[in-house]
Amino acid sequence: MNRRAPNLLLIFAAALAVSCSNSEPIVANEKEDAVEGRGADTDKWWDALPRREWGAYERVLDSDPWFEVYRISPDTYAIYEPGQFEEVISFLIVGETRALLFDTGLGVARIEPVIASLTDHNVTVVNSHSHYDHIGGNYEFGRIAGVDDPYARSHMSGAPNETVGEFLRGDWVWKPLPDGVTPDNFEIKPYAVSETIADGDIIDLGGIRLEVISTPGHSPDSICLFDREGRRLFMGDTFYLAPLYAHIEGADFSNYKASVERLAALQTDIDILITAHNVPVADGSYLGRLHDAFEAIEANRADFVETDGAYEYAFDGFSIIAPAPNE
Ligand SMILES: [Zn+2]
Numbered sequence: 145m146n147r148r149a150p151n152l153l154l155i156f157a158a159a160l161a162v163s164c165s166n167s168e169p170i171v172a173n174e175k176e177d178a179v180e181g182r183g184a185d186t187d188k189w190w191d192a193l194p195r196r197e198w199g200a201y202e203r204v205l206d207s208d209p210w211f212e213v214y215r216i217s218p219d220t221y222a223i224y225e226p227g228q229f230e231e232v233i234s235f236l237i238v239g240e241t242r243a244l245l246f247d248t249g250l251g252v253a254r255i256e257p258v259i260a261s262l263t264d265h266n267v268t269v270v271n272s273h274s275h276y277d278h279i280g281g282n283y284e285f286g287r288i289a290g291v292d293d294p295y296a297r298s299h300m301s302g303a304p305n306e307t308v309g310e311f312l313r314g315d316w317v318w319k320p321l322p323d324g325v326t327p328d329n330f331e332i333k334p335y336a337v338s339e340t341i342a343d344g345d346i347i348d349l350g351g352i353r354l355e356v357i358s359t360p361g362h363s364p365d366s367i368c369l370f371d372r373e374g375r376r377l378f379m380g381d382t383f384y385l386a387p388l389y390a391h392i393e394g395a396d397f398s399n400y401k402a403s404v405e406r407l408a409a410l411q412t413d414i415d416i417l418i419t420a421h422n423v424p425v426a427d428g429s430y431l432g433r434l435h436d437a438f439e440a441i442e443a444n445r446a447d448f449v450e451t452d453g454a455y456e457y458a459f460d461g462f463s464i465i466a467p468a469p470n471e
Contacts, residue, residue: 190318193226197423205261210253210322213262214424217374219352221262222424225249227319228311230277231422235378236262239349243267246369246378247420251280251332252312253322270341270356272380272420273366274299276308282335289347290337291358295394296365303332343367354378359407361400362389368407375415375428377407383434383462384419385426390466391454397466401438408435430461437464444469 201214204221212224221236234247236259243265248255259267269288271278274296282288283302290296305328310316312327341347343358347369355370362381369378381389382403390400414428437459440446448455456465 188315188318189229190226195423197425198224201424205258208253208258210319211249211255211258213258216418216424220418223249223255223258224424225252227317228252229316230311232277233420233422233424234278234281235418235420235424236267237349237352237354237378238263238265239352241265241350244347244349244354244369245269245285247272247278247380248281248285250277250311251283252325252330254284255281256284268339268347270347270367270369271296271365272368272378272382273363275363275381276303276311276332278380278420279335280332283333285335286338288335288337289339289341291342291365291367292340293365295363296337299332300335300337302334305329305331308332341367357407359403361396361403362392363394364396364399366403370410370414372413375413376418377410377414377416377428377431378418380420382407383417383426383430384421384423385430385461386422387456387463387465390464397441401442404431404434404438407431426461433459434462437462441466 198214201216201222203212203214205213210225210227212226214222214224216222219238223234223236225232228250230250232249234245234249234255237244237246243263245259245267248269267285267287269282269285271282271290279299309327309330312321312330341356343356345356347354347356352371353373355372357368357370359366359368359382366380366382368380368382371377389395390397408431411428411431414431416428417426417430418424419426437446437457441457441464446457448457450468453468454465455468456463
């Protein structure tokens with residue numbers, strides 16, 4: 145999905161809604177119009193790179209040209225894919241006895257060798273949700289813990305080139321693709337879930353305990369991982385510092401709002417949010433601001449711009465794109 149600063153043109157969001165929902169591909173001229181229209185003062189989205197926020201972290205393992213890997217805390221690595229428009233970030237959390245990979249990225253380059261060079265522990269994959277840019281490397285792993293949800297299950301068969309090839313074409317990508325990978329053969333490969341997780345489950349990595357919190361809204365199968373001792377919350381696409389998608393196929397504004405309400409109740413126990421696009425960390429106070437934003441939208445107190453049947457409501461540091469209310 146698009147992870148630009150707020151105020152992006154919504155035609156762009158419409159194109160990405162298709163990408164996110166994994167439905168029929170958009171046609172090329174729509175996509176190019178959208179990409180050219182993005183950004184207040186740049187023609188190319190990658191002109192915003194490198195994002196200065198990454199400068200706060202130690203970069204490790206720069207051997208694979210597709211990924212940028214950063215240690216964002218002593219036990220957590222961010223695996224960032226800045227070469228493609230989503231700028232998606234997967235996170236490896238390394239406990240004393242096992243490790244957890246929260247999302248596997250686009251599947252453009254193989255992520256498993258990167259993970260293997262970061263930890264010797266057994267690695268379990270958990271997905272924040274099953275949009276294409278978070279599950280691309282799932283096929284490389286034998287241990288995948290997933291929610292028992294029809295929407296999640298529907299993505300386990302992968303996505304064909306006809307659906308996702310578009311996202312490696314034209315202005316979607318600025319980096320050279322790995323050898324052998326082309327827009328004509330890129331696909332999301334099928335994968336198998338080896339165990340089920342559910343709301344309230346605790347995943348114990350040894351010294352790190354992650355609580356699964358079901359947060360439907362952006363998608364039906366969205367989850368967050370709460371590290372209570374570490375006072376941090378892994379957000380997936382439920383929050384990041386860019387437009388949030390509550391309008392796409394599979395999204396549900398009321399569920400999203402309810403999930404945010406639940407998360408906001410945890411705010412006093414959370415210092416930082418770990419976010420899955422553009423930049424890896426946001427202040428925990430955004431949970432309260434996100435809650436206020438949903439309240440303001442529901443009460444018709446928020447300013448918006450309208451386009452293509454959706455409303456984008458702008459707030460400080462992020463925006464929410466929601467379906468237009470029924471007249
Ligand atoms: Zn998503």
